[in-house]
Amino acid sequence: xxxxxxxxxxxxxxxxxxxxxxxxxxxxxxxxxxxxxxxxxxxxxxxxxxxxxxxxxxxxxxxxxxxxxxxxxxxxxxxxxxxxxxxxxxxxxxxxxxxxxxxxxxxxxxxxxxxxxxxxxxxxxxxxxxxxxxxxxxxxxxxxxxxxxxxxxxxxxxxxxxxxxxxxxxxxxxxxxxxxxxxxxxxxxxxxxxxxxxxxxxxxxxxxxxxxxxxxxxxxxxxxxxxxxxxxxxxxxxxxxxxxxxxxxxxxxxxxxxxxxxxxxxxxx
Amino acid sequence: xxxxxxxxxxxxxxxxxxxxxxxxxxxxxxxxxxxxxxxxxxxxxxxxxxxxxxxxxxxxxxxxxxxxxxxxxxxxxxxxxxxxxxxxxxxxxxxxxxxxxxxxxxxxxxxxxxxxxxxxxxxxxxxxxxxxxxxxxxxxxxxxxxxxxxxxxxxxxxxxxxxxxxxxxxxxxxxxxxxxxxxxxxxxxxxxxxxxxxxxxxxxxxxxxxxxxxxxxxxxxxxxxxxxxxxxxxxxxxxxxxxxxxxxxxxxxxxxxxxxxxxxxxxxxxxxxxxxxxxxxxxxxxxxxxxxxxxxxxxxxxxxxxxxxxxxxxxxxxxxxxxxxxxxxxxxxxxxxxxxxxx
Numbered sequence: 154x155x156x157x158x159x160x161x162x163x164x165x166x167x168x169x170x171x172x173x174x175x176x177x178x179x180x181x182x183x184x185x186x187x188x189x190x191x192x193x194x195x196x197x198x199x200x201x202x203x204x205x206x207x208x209x210x211x212x213x214x215x216x217x218x219x220x221x222x223x224x225x226x227x228x229x230x231x232x233x234x235x236x237x238x239x240x241x242x243x244x245x246x247x248x249x250x251x252x253x254x255x256x257x258x259x260x261x262x263x264x265x266x267x268x269x270x271x272x273x274x275x276x277x278x279x280x281x282x283x284x285x286x287x288x289x290x291x292x293x294x295x296x297x298x299x300x301x302x303x304x305x306x307x308x309x310x311x312x313x314x315x316x317x318x319x320x321x322x323x324x325x326x327x328x329x330x331x332x333x334x335x336x337x338x339x340x341x342x343x344x345x346x347x348x349x350x351x352x353x354x355x356x357x358x359x360x361x362x363x364x365x366x367x368x369x370x371x372x373x374x375x376x377x378x379x380x381x382x383x384x385x386x387x388x389x390x391x392x393x394x395x396x397x398x399x400x401x402x403x404x405x406x407x408x409x410x411x412x413x414x415x416x417x418x419x420x421x422x
Numbered sequence: 423x424x425x426x427x428x429x430x431x432x433x434x435x436x437x438x439x440x441x442x443x444x445x446x447x448x449x450x451x452x453x454x455x456x457x458x459x460x461x462x463x464x465x466x467x468x469x470x471x472x473x474x475x476x477x478x479x480x481x482x483x484x485x486x487x488x489x490x491x492x493x494x495x496x497x498x499x500x501x502x503x504x505x506x507x508x509x510x511x512x513x514x515x516x517x518x519x520x521x522x523x524x525x526x527x528x529x530x531x532x533x534x535x536x537x538x539x540x541x542x543x544x545x546x547x548x549x550x551x552x553x554x555x556x557x558x559x560x561x562x563x564x565x566x567x568x569x570x571x572x573x574x575x576x577x578x579x580x581x582x583x584x585x586x587x588x589x590x591x592x593x594x595x596x597x598x599x600x601x602x603x604x605x606x607x608x609x610x611x612x613x614x615x616x617x618x619x620x621x622x623x624x625x626x627x628x629x630x631x632x633x634x635x636x637x638x639x640x641x642x643x644x645x646x647x648x649x650x651x652x653x654x655x656x657x658x659x660x661x662x663x664x665x666x667x668x669x670x671x672x673x674x675x676x677x678x679x680x681x682x683x684x685x686x687x688x689x690x691x692x693x694x695x696x697x698x699x700x701x702x703x704x705x706x707x708x709x710x711x712x713x714x715x716x717x718x719x720x721x722x723x724x725x726x727x728x729x730x731x732x733x734x735x736x737x738x739x740x741x742x743x744x745x746x747x748x749x750x751x752x753x754x755x756x757x758x759x760x761x762x763x764x765x
Contacts, residue, residue, distance in 0.1 A: 209620060229623040238624075245621030247614045253427075253746045258614045261607050263626030276425045276746065288746040289431070311625050 158221025160185045160346050161206065161237075161315050166215030168198070168205055168370075175201040176212065177370040185314065188347045190361035190378065192354060194390060197367045199350045200242055203317050206348075207239045208232040219315075233263050238313025240304035242320045242350075248293030252284055255292050255303055256310045263311025274310055281336060282306040298325065305333075309340065316340060318349040322356040334359045354382070366390065429605065430741030437739040448590055452583035460586040464654045466695050467589040468647045469671060471596045473679070473687035475643035476672035478600055481681035482612040483636040486538070489545025491668040492529070492552045493522045493641040497648025498658045499562060505572040506561070512588055515649040519592075522645025523638045530637045534630070546666060553664035567659030570652050585654050592646040599639065600684055604742040608632055616682075674712070678719045680726025684740045689728045 159182040168176040175198035183189055193199050204210040206217055208229035216223045224232050247255050256278055260271035279285040282302050287295065292303060301321055308316055318337070322330050330353060337360050341347055351357045357364070357378070364381040366374040368390045374381045381387055452460055472490065479485045500518035505511045529548055536544040557565040573581055603609055611632045614622040619629055652658045671694070679690020697715065701708040723730040732738060 207624060209624070229620070230626055230628045233624055233626040241621070241624070245618045245624065247617035247621065249617055250610075250613050251743065251745075254610060254613070254744050257744060258610050258622070258627060259625035261610065261626075262628075265626075272425060272427050279746075285746075307621075307625055 158218070159183060160187075160220065161348075162218040162221070163206070164216040164218060166202075166205055166212045166217065168201055168210060168212045174198075174370040176205060178215070179370070179372060181365075181372070183315065183346055183348060185346055186341070186344050187363065188341050188361045189349070190354075190357040190364040191348060191350045191367060192352070192357070192364065192381075192387075193367035198370045199367055200319055202367065203239060203319055203348075203350065207237055207317060230262075233311055233313075234265065236312075236314035237317065238263065238308035238311045238315070239317040240301075240308050240319050240321055242323075244297070244300040244304045246292035246295070246300050246303050249291060251289050251291055252295070252299075252303055252306075253279070253288040256284075256306050259307045259310035260312075263313075274312070278306045278310045281309070281339070283332070298329065301325075305336070313345060315346045315348065318347065318351070320351055321349075322351055322353040325353070325356075330356045426747040428745050428747065430738060430743065431745045434739070434741045441739075445590075445594060449587070452586055457579060457582040461582060461654065462699075464586055464589040464650065466691060467593040468650050468654075469675060469694070470687060470691040471593055471643055471647045471650075472668065472672045473675040473691055474596050474600050474684070475640040475647075476669075477676045477681055477683075477687045478603070478636055479640045480673075481676065481683075481686075482604065482609070482616060483633045484616055485633060485637060486542050487545040487640075488542050488666060488669040488673070489533075489547070489549040490640065490644045490672060491664050491666060492545070492549035493526065493644035494648035494651065494668055495549070495552055495556065495658075495660065495664040496525060497522050497645030498652040498663050499556060499648075500645070501649045501652050502562065502568055502570060502658055505570055509572070511570060511572050511649075511653050512584060515588055515592065515646060515653070518649040519642045519646045522648075523642040526638045526641030527634075529641075530634050534634065534637075546669075549664055549666070553660045556660045556664070563658070563660075565660060567657055567662075569657040573653070573656065585650070588653065589650050592650055596643050596646065597684070597688075599643075601740050601742070603636075603639065604684065604740075608635060609742055612636065674716060676726075678716060678726060680723075680728035680730075680732075682725070683728050683732065683738075684742070685732070685738075686726045686728040690726065693727070 161181070161183040163179050163181040165178045165180055166176050167174070167178050179202065191199055201210060205212050208224070208227060208231070212225065215225075217225045219232070219235055219237065224235065227235070247258070250258075253275060256275045257271055260266050260274045260278075264271070264274060266274060276285070279288055282305055284299070284302055284306055287299060292300065295303065301324075305318070305321055322333055325333060334356055337347060337349070341360065347360065349357060349361060361378060364376065364378040365372055366381055366384075366387045373386045373390060374384045376384075448463075451463070472494070476487070476490060479487055479490070497518040500521050501511050501514040504514040504517060509517075533541060533544045533548060556562055562568055576584070604612075611622065611627045614625070614627055615629045615632060622629060648663060651663060675690040675694050676687050677690070678693060679688065680686025694712075697712055698708070701711055719727060725733070
């Protein structure tokens with residue numbers, strides 16, 4: 154372990170489900186404070202890669218390192234307490250608990266705070282994510298958008314050093330996306346590293362300074378958003394499949410999520 | 423930042439006061455009624471202890487055990503062995519409780535390797551194994567049972583009063599423990615795990631640890647109930663105390679009362695006891711009516727009777743949640759309460 158070890162490192166990580174390869178010897182380093190966007194067609198392995206990093210899935214081979222230390226054999230709970238926070242594409246709210254309680258668990262267990270400090274952090278996170286008016290509502294009464302916000306709020310309340318966002322902007326309107334981008338910008342400014350998987354590329358490019366394109370379990374492009382979106386390999390992947398349409402930089406009149414099929418192939422993986 | 427967080431929307435002081443009053447009234451009962459009433463109540467308390475603990479296990483930790491009678495028997499035989507060695511049976515109750523919690527730790531390492539229905543069967547197998555081991559020891563009475571020494575010197579009325587108070591103490595401790603546990607961070611963990619275990623892990627909750635703690639506590643409670651059984655019956659028989667029938671009672675009471683609430687098992691126990699007492703002489707009709715009640719509750723009140731009542735009237739006697747008050751609200755003010763209703 155060197156002092157300059159990256160916050161997160163993937164060392165030749167492979168993951169297969171039967172014959173389906175979702176990660177093929179992937180290596181990656183993310184430094185503290187980095188903001189990395191991740192795009193790729195449905196079924197490319199983005200969500201699976203998130204789960205390998207967060208500990209919901211174990212890789213078949215390879216290591217996941219946090220601060221240069223292998224965490225591959227730690228479970229999701231332990232990795233959360235070490236500073237990996239994540240959201241899920243399909244929200245995993247605690248339905249019978251209120252919004253406040255959902256976030257409070259994360260502040261207690263993820264951030265390891267005692268009663269008073271946990272309550273203060275919870276209220277601060279609810280304010281930041283605009284959920285405070287819904288604080289006392291049971292999560293199962295929330296609409297999808299509010300549940301997506303709750304995913305973000307809960308992840309933030311674990312006080313992550315690395316925040317992994319899985320399609321938090323999908324289905325949001327432009328003003329909502331701008332608000333979300335504002336929240337994530339603020340999180341970044343506090344020094345939190347972000348890895349953000351998103352089909353709504355216009356949301357990504359406002360925040361990230363590095364973009365990775367994942368297809369068929371491989372990184373096919375890695376660089377600045379402009380470079381990656383202009384790369385022939387990426388254009389080939391997006392034009393070659395009818396799943397995502399061509400991602401465009403900047404705020405388009407309507408996002409490409411309108412052209413996405415309703416079922417998302419990598420949501421279950 | 424003005425943050426006011428309380429444990430329920432409305433203060434629950436009155437239900438706390440009412441509980442204290444009920445407790446005092448129950449305490450004074452041996453002076454007021456005949457021993458047949460108190461010995462009936464001892465059985466009711468034992469059942470309520472068991473149902474409350476089963477509810478913690480199944481309703482909160484998702485551990486559907488049909489083997490809690492293992493600890494019931496272990497608690498009873500712990501009291502027997504201690505009494506055979508000269509310990510006062512009443513003083514043996516806390517020892518039995520502690521011993522069951524300790525014994526549950528290695529057992530949990532075994533049964534926690536199993537999931538869902540396999541866990542249920544596994545716990546049952548453990549209870550059967552406990553029984554088979556127990557009957558092999560002649561000093562424990564083997565298969566015919568053993569009577570409890572050490573209480574012969576007591577006047578029967580005094581003994582029954584002490585038995586009653588011991589049962590009341592175990593019950594009060596059980597209910598208080600369940601309430602405090604559910605109000606604690608562990609209670610928050612358990613609800614999160616019950617709703618979404620993967621999500622709970624992702625925010626740092628440790629499901630295995632939380633479930634293990636609940637399993638140990640439930641074993642301790644069952645051990646206390648077992649200790650009360652041998653003291654109230656003055657003898658113990660392995661086939662009876664390790665019987666799976668106990669699990670059937672616990673499950674019936676918790677399910678008709680309402681799994682996942684503290685109030686549910688209380689209501690369920692009272693209902694079950696009323697049915698049992700009023701139908702006792704009707705033989706087979708008793709089982710038919712009890713079965714019909716279970717079917718009707720499952721069909722029309724799937725969250726149990728208390729679940730139906732609390733949904734209807736938004737009522738919680740023992741609040742375990744949190745309530746974030748709007749900024750600048752006065753506690754319990756009429757205007758604030760009206761404003762709170764807005765959402």
